[in-house]
Amino acid sequence: MYDASQLEALREVLLQxxxxxxxxxxxxxxxxxGIPDDVHILSSQFIKSPYIIYxxxxxxxxxxxxxxxxxxxxxxxxxxxxxxxxxASWLVAIVLPCNSWVFFLRVHAIHRNSRTAVITFTALWAAxxxxxxxxxxxxxxxxxxxxxxxxxxxxxxxxxxGIPVVALxxxxxxxxxxxxxxxxxxxxxxxxxxxxKVLVHGNExxxxxxxxxxxxxxxxxxxxxxxxxxxSMLLSSTVSTALLGALFLFSVVFQNIMACRVFRLLKLELxxxxxxxxxxxxxxxxxxxxxSVASPPSSYATEVESLT
Numbered sequence: 001m002y003d004a005s006q007l008e009a010l011r012e013v014l015l016q017x018x019x020x021x022x023x024x025x026x027x028x029x030x031x032x033x034g035i036p037d038d039v040h041i042l043s044s045q046f047i048k049s050p051y052i053i054y055x056x057x058x059x060x061x062x063x064x065x066x067x068x069x070x071x072x073x074x075x076x077x078x079x080x081x082x083x084x085x086x087x088a089s090w091l092v093a094i095v096l097p098c099n100s101w102v103f104f105l106r107v108h109a110i111h112r113n114s115r116t117a118v119i120t121f122t123a124l125w126a127a128x129x130x131x132x133x134x135x136x137x138x139x140x141x142x143x144x145x146x147x148x149x150x151x152x153x154x155x156x157x158x159x160x161x162g163i164p165v166v167a168l169x170x171x172x173x174x175x176x177x178x179x180x181x182x183x184x185x186x187x188x189x190x191x192x193x194x195x196x197k198v199l200v201h202g203n204e205x206x207x208x209x210x211x212x213x214x215x216x217x218x219x220x221x222x223x224x225x226x227x228x229x230x231x232s233m234l235l236s237s238t239v240s241t242a243l244l245g246a247l248f249l250f251s252v253v254f255q256n257i258m259a260c261r262v263f264r265l266l267k268l269e270l271x272x273x274x275x276x277x278x279x280x281x282x283x284x285x286x287x288x289x290x291x292s293v294a295s296p297p298s299s300y301a302t303e304v305e306s307l308t
Contacts, residue, residue, distance in 0.1 A: 012242040013081070017071060019246035023253055024068035027061055030257045037264045050105050054263055057098035061256045064091050064249070092252050096164060099252070100128055100171055102259040106216060106266075107178045121178060124171050131167035161248065162234045168255075169227050176220045183209050211269055215262040223255045 041051070067088050074080055104125050111117035180199055199213065230251050233239045 012240060015240070016242035016245050017068075019242070020068040020071070020249060023246065023250045024065040027065045027253045027257065028069075030261075031058065031062065031065075034260065034264060037268060041264065041267050050102075050263075051267075053098060053101050053105070054260060057095055057102060057256055058260060060091055060095040060098060061253055064088060064095070064253070067091070068249075088249075092249065095252060095256060096168070097125070097128055099255045099259050100125055100168065102263050103172065103175060103216075103219060105263070106212065107175045107182075110182045110212070111178060117178065121175065124174055128164070128167050128171060131164040158234045158244075161244070162231055165227050165231045165234070165251070169224055169231070172220055172224055172227075176216055179216050180213065183213050208269075211266060215265050219258045219262045223251075223258050226251045226254055 067084055071081075071084060074084065104121060107121050108118060111121070184199060230244075230247050233244060233247060
């Protein structure tokens with residue numbers, strides 16, 4: 001017979017399992033949905049290091065999904081549950097830099113000729129490694145019963161769990177700012193107000209610039225919205241450990257889905273044989289005046305193609 005605390009622990013594990021299964025199902029759907037795009041990309045270009053990083057992140061999250069979906073075959077009171085939870089926490093710690101690197105490739109591509117920018121963003125990305133306290137934020141207390149079963153109780157350290165969340169928000173914010181400043185530098189407008197309008201509306205941009213900026217903005221707003229929600233729940237003592245663990249997993253999976261989607265979007269566009277893709281950008285000053293042309297530097301196409 002289990003006492004009240006053990007029954008509460010079992011309910012926590014059961015709730016986390018149901019939520020984890022739902023998150024894993026979402027990822028599996030996205031993985032299957034992206035197979036046609038991956039096949040098209042592989043048939044159009046040679047495999048380069050960015051795509052290897054992309055595939056690596058997908059493989060790791062796939063392993064997480066497999067752990068989640070197969071955990072239902074393991075009894076809740078099995079001693080193997082603690083081992084699976086530990087493996088899952090380390091997989092999360094590994095996939096975080098992979099997700100961030102997929103997004104980092106974008107800023108590296110358009111700043112590749114600036115050593116200062118590359119070193120700065122590489123240092124920010126490397127700092128994420130030092131924030132990988134996720135595996136240590138969970139402390140598992142395993143109580144072995146007389147019948148050989150085990151009761152696993154989770155003790156979540158909210159401070160250690162919040163460090164990687166803050167690091168990801170800072171890194172993504174710096175990255176989107178770096179991308180925006182670089183792209184607007186190709187625009188002929190001078191004032192910051194006009195540049196802000198260009199960033200918001202994107203009407204006076206070339207096709208590649210608009211695609212680069214819009215996909216980055218979508219990724220940033222979506223993923224960091226989840227990260228901010230997660231961080232706010234970490235600060236709340238009323239949120240259960242099971243819900244925090246499931247939301248943390250969701251933030252990792254959702255970040256991977258968004259990072260890989262914007263990566264595929266740009267890669268698919270670059271596989272198109274379109275001679276106008278890197279043509280000079282034409283800006284309309286107003287309806288009556290003549291047109292002004294702003295040509296990105298000759299290395300711009302090479303910079304963007306290096307992403308793929």
